[in-house]
Structure formats: structure tokens, C-alpha cells
Amino acid sequence: MRPQQRVSLPLTELLSEIVTLVPGEPGPDDHGGEISARGVSMSAAEVEPGDLFLGVPGARFHGAAFADQARERGAVAILTDAAGAALVREKNVDLPLLVSAENPRSFAGKLAGRVYGTADLHALTLGITGTNGKTSTAHFLDAIMRQLGLITGLSSTAERRIGDQAVISHLTTPEAPEVHALLGTMIEAGVDAAIIEVSAHALTRHRIDGVHFDVVGFTNLSHDHLDDYGTMDNYLAAKQELFTPEYARRAVVCLDTPAGLAVRDGARIPVTTIGTTGVLAPGIVADWMVTIENENPRFTEFRVDHPALGALRTRIPLIGAHMASNAGLAIAMLAEAGLSLATIGSALAADGQINAQLPGRLVRVSGESGPTVFVDSGHTPDAIEKSLHAVRQVTAGKVIMIAGADGDRDASKRGDMGAAAADGSDLLIITDHHSRKENPGEIRAALIAGARTRVTADRILEVPNPEKAIRAAVERAGATDTILWCGLASQDYRDVDGVERPFDVAEEARQALREHGYGA
Incomplete structure (x- = not known):
């Protein structure tokens, strides 16, 4: 989202008192005429015509490596650090180049605030x-x-x-x-x-x-x-x-x-x-x-x-x-x-209620018949513990938990996640979520190892395929039981081996309920 009404600011004015350029490098006025920008972007893929592109170092790549893409999308100039400048020059990108003495991330907010007038x-x-x-x-x-x-x-x-x-x-x-x-x-x-x-x-x-x-x-x-x-x-x-x-x-x-x-x-x-x-x-x-x-x-x-x-x-x-x-x-x-x-x-509404709709936060997806099913986005040990406690308070029967963990994210919490999931449930089903570039079997093993510190193996079920995991849960649930699926509820995809595949946890749960003759 960007404002429709924007003014173009000369780079000399935009950078003034915010950016310190490397001595000896060209300044904003040394590129054959005045350059003005009407937007700022740190992502080459999101550059709009008239943007100043900020090439910043990232976890895997330096943003300046995509300067040619920024130019093709209409960037008027690139502002980057010394490492980024070397990449731009190596690629011979035909774009006015400004070299900052600091990481551009440190002043991106001030530049963007000036362009978009957020002081107002x-x-x-x-x-x-x-x-x-x-x-x-x-x-x-x-x-x-x-x-x-x-x-x-x-x-x-x-x-x-x-x-x-x-x-x-x-x-x-x-x-x-x-x-x-x-x-x-x-x-x-x-x-x-x-x-x-x-x-x-x-x-x-x-x-x-x-x-x-x-x-x-x-x-x-x-x-x-x-x-x-x-x-x-x-x-x-x-x-x-x-x-x-x-x-x-x-x-x-x-x-x-x-x-x-x-x-x-x-x-x-x-x-x-x-x-x-x-x-x-x-x-x-x-x-x-x-x-x-x-x-x-x-x-x-x-x-x-x-x-x-x-x-x-x-x-x-x-x-x-x-x-x-x-x-x-x-x-x-x-x-x-x-x-x-x-x-x-x-x-508050006539019934005294705060009518908040929270995507992916303990959302009930089941109907009036059959087991109650909640989907939730919780992906930390504390979030899992609190969601299970909330479910337990309103469940007459047993609680079945479906849990997974994200690949390429904090691996140190997985054992605690498994322990929390086992502690609060009567049956724990371990499945795959966003494995990303990690081996999903190793992610599941870490969760199971944590769970085994709390419960015996007969209370843990490993079902790698999440579509099969929810069906395994519904098969084992009675009318007074509750199924809680934590981890993916606020997203509409699964990242498997770096590829985002459409996946809707709530709809998958509803379909599993319908297949077993329950309204959802």
C-alpha cells in the first residue's frame, strides 16, 4: 500500500542531514542533472517507477545484487554501502549510484518518512x-x-x-x-x-x-x-x-x-x-x-x-x-x-462483546455435531501451552493435538514445543508444516524427542502428511473431544523445499470432518 498523492523530492533534499556518503564517491548532483524520487524501496521486486532503491545486505544475499531488476522496474538511483557498490559496478548496472558510509537499513525509515510525509x-x-x-x-x-x-x-x-x-x-x-x-x-x-x-x-x-x-x-x-x-x-x-x-x-x-x-x-x-x-x-x-x-x-x-x-x-x-x-x-x-x-x-455491541475477528487465533472450524476443532497459529512452546489450556477448559472429553514446526527457524525451541504439546494433550499427532530447506523427518524427530520427555510413546503418533494427520485426528475423536491444530492457521500455504504450495488448514479440517459425516 502506497499513498496515491506523492511529490517528487530531489535526492539532494531527500538525503540531506540523513545520509553520509563515502568521501570521493559521486553525490546526487554528479550524475548529469537533478534526480528526484517519489518512493523508496528495499526490495527490487517491489520497486515502482520513480523509486530510490536501497541495496542493503541481507541474511543470504546483498540487495544490491538485484540492482538491474530495480532499474528495469523504474528505479531512478541506487543507494547502497561499499559492498553493494562493488556488486553494482561488477554488473555494470546503468543506474546512478550513491555509496553510503553506513548500512542503508539504518536510515531507510527516515528517508521513507520524508518521501511519504509521515510526520503529518x-x-x-x-x-x-x-x-x-x-x-x-x-x-x-x-x-x-x-x-x-x-x-x-x-x-x-x-x-x-x-x-x-x-x-x-x-x-x-x-x-x-x-x-x-x-x-x-x-x-x-x-x-x-x-x-x-x-x-x-x-x-x-x-x-x-x-x-x-x-x-x-x-x-x-x-x-x-x-x-x-x-x-x-x-x-x-x-x-x-x-x-x-x-x-x-x-x-x-x-x-x-x-x-x-x-x-x-x-x-x-x-x-x-x-x-x-x-x-x-x-x-x-x-x-x-x-x-x-x-x-x-x-x-x-x-x-x-x-x-x-x-x-x-x-x-x-x-x-x-x-x-x-x-x-x-x-x-x-x-x-x-x-x-x-x-x-x-x-x-461494545448490544451483547457487550468486543467483536474482533482474529485470523488464525483459536478459530473454531467445526459445526455443532461431532468433535470440536480449533485451528491456531501458535508456534512457540508458550503459545502451544496457553492454547491447550484454553481448549482443556471447554472440553468434556479428551484433547487431541496436531503439531508441527517450521524449518529454517529457531530449532532450539522444538524440543520444548513437543514437550508443551504432549503435556497438554491426551494424544499428540506430529506432522509436517513449513519444512523449507530442512529435512522434515529431522524436524519431527526433534518434536517427538521433546514429547517423549513428558509422555510414553503410545500417546504420540507420527503422521508426516498434514492432510492425513487431521483425518487421523478426526478418526480418533468422539463427540465430546476437541482437536487443536497449531502452527499454520494464519497462512494459506506450506513452504516445502523452498516452494510455497497452497494449503488451508481450516478448509482441510472442515473437509476431514465432512468426510466423517460431521457438519462443518
Whole structure:
């Protein structure tokens, strides 16, 4: 998404006070005339005519290696580092070349903000970080404000949306040029509020540079991305960057996990806290409290209390105390932004519900007959544990879990994922998800090894083919049982050996139910 109305900025003006060029290299005015840009892109495949192409080093390739593709798509110039410049010159790409003394990623946000005019964004701007719960919190914020009649812009793991116009998302937080292009489009659309999920990578890779939030929220921290950060301390430190004046004005921090205390204590902006009754560790006191009042297979009712601001009872069309905690965080963030509980309460539907639709988050795909089936996007040990707990609370019979793990991603969490899946289920079916370039058998073996630390082999079933895995689950489930399939619910494909193949978990589950005579 990019704004329709854009102005072309001379590169001299665009780069001024932002970019330091390598001494002795040509400047913007040394290429036979003034060059102007009306867009910025870090992906050659997404360059539009008039763009300044930023060639940045990546995990596998240097972006400058694709400078010829950027030129063919209409780039007016390339800005890259010394290594990238060597690649461009080696290929003899006929494109004005500017060589930065720094990695262009470090200033991409500032350049994009200048091109797309995002300094003019006056909407309420909200950001959410944490390992799990970012997407649900973002969608709860979005739902409440839409129920108030406001126009919202949303950037989440599941989708990018402005008003009713949506596109599928592939990154939790897109690269800085995309973030600012999205914000520029929001300005053009006249949104009242902008909601952005902020990943750890977004902070360490400068994806939200140039964005300033009115209120940010922290959900939790658990095992993930250690292939990038090495230790949990490093991972936490990346998240903590959001809680500084550079990025935000105020914060609401959930204390349900120990990391919440570290975020609260290390924040350099004012912090309000929230916790969940029965989850908060003994002796820990939070400003806001979330208390679960009723759970059933269709919804969760809860109360949010603040000693000075009062209480609000509401419900969400989802199961799980963790989902209620995320909804409570959304309510507290809006209160910190200046909305009263009375105003928030007035946004709720006639039945007092927050009408959030969360793609891939504990979505029920079964009908009224036969076993209950939920699909979920959880892919960390903590997410699996919480989803299984939520399912167990509303299940009279046994719980059957289908689990897989992603290839070419943090392998260190697979054993813990298998253990969590086995702990919370009566039968665990291990299958394949995104194997990517890894051997899928080795991925399954790591999950099974973790599961075997908790249960005996007779409670584990290995079914490599996911289409067969869901059918094996339905065959073994009775009318009072629940099947939970975690890992792929927010995506419409499987990446096998580097090839993305269409795959819809929800539809596959519905088809399996229909084949066994159940409505879905």
C-alpha cells in the first residue's frame, strides 16, 4: 500500500542531514542533472517507477545484487554501502549510484518518512510488542475503535488494512519503507487511529525508525527467535527498545510473565501495568486487573478493573484466559490514550462483546455435531501451552493435538514445543508444516524427542502428511473431544523445499470432518 498523492523530492533534499556518503564517491548532483524520487524501496521486486532503491545486505544475499531488476522496474538511483557498490559496478548496472558510509537499513525509515510525509500523521498511534499476543491485542484495539465508529489503519502479522481495504501480510512488521508507505496511505485515508505490531526484528533492523507511538503495549516474552538473538536476555533487550522516548510516549506492560517486570523497570517512559487474576505471580501488584468470569466453547467473559478508573465487563468471541488478557491490555492501552471506560463500554455491541475477528487465533472450524476443532497459529512452546489450556477448559472429553514446526527457524525451541504439546494433550499427532530447506523427518524427530520427555510413546503418533494427520485426528475423536491444530492457521500455504504450495488448514479440517459425516 502506497499513498496515491506523492511529490517528487530531489535526492539532494531527500538525503540531506540523513545520509553520509563515502568521501570521493559521486553525490546526487554528479550524475548529469537533478534526480528526484517519489518512493523508496528495499526490495527490487517491489520497486515502482520513480523509486530510490536501497541495496542493503541481507541474511543470504546483498540487495544490491538485484540492482538491474530495480532499474528495469523504474528505479531512478541506487543507494547502497561499499559492498553493494562493488556488486553494482561488477554488473555494470546503468543506474546512478550513491555509496553510503553506513548500512542503508539504518536510515531507510527516515528517508521513507520524508518521501511519504509521515510526520503529518496526527492519528492516535498504538504499537504492541511481545512474543505472543501481538496480533490478538492489535485486532482487539482495532475492533473497539471500529465499534466506536472510528476509521482505523492496522498492520499485523495477519493483514495490513486501512478502513475496509486489506491485503495479506507476510511479515509481522514490514521493512521501514513499507511501514512509512502504509502510514502515508493512512494519512491520505484520514484514519483516526493507526495500530502496528512491532516485532523484535522491527526494532533491531530499524523497521519502525521514524515512527512515534502515543501508547505502546507489552504482552509477554517466551522462547522464540534465539537463532537470531542467541539468549533470552538479548531477545528481551531488543523488545525493550520500544519503551524509550525515541519510539513512544507512554506504555502499558502486562506482568503475567517475569519479563514484564524487567520491561516495567527498564522503561524510560511512563508505564502503567496490567495482570490477570490467577496468572500474576504472588506478591506482584498491577494497576489494572483482568478477571475471567465465564468460559465456554463460544466466548470468554471477563472483567477489567482499575482502582481509580472503575471496572468494565465484556466478552470476546474466543476461548482462553490469555485472549482475555490481551483484550484487557487493549482496553488499558486505550484508557492510557485518553478514552474513558464509559466511552470504551459504549463501543461494545448490544451483547457487550468486543467483536474482533482474529485470523488464525483459536478459530473454531467445526459445526455443532461431532468433535470440536480449533485451528491456531501458535508456534512457540508458550503459545502451544496457553492454547491447550484454553481448549482443556471447554472440553468434556479428551484433547487431541496436531503439531508441527517450521524449518529454517529457531530449532532450539522444538524440543520444548513437543514437550508443551504432549503435556497438554491426551494424544499428540506430529506432522509436517513449513519444512523449507530442512529435512522434515529431522524436524519431527526433534518434536517427538521433546514429547517423549513428558509422555510414553503410545500417546504420540507420527503422521508426516498434514492432510492425513487431521483425518487421523478426526478418526480418533468422539463427540465430546476437541482437536487443536497449531502452527499454520494464519497462512494459506506450506513452504516445502523452498516452494510455497497452497494449503488451508481450516478448509482441510472442515473437509476431514465432512468426510466423517460431521457438519462443518
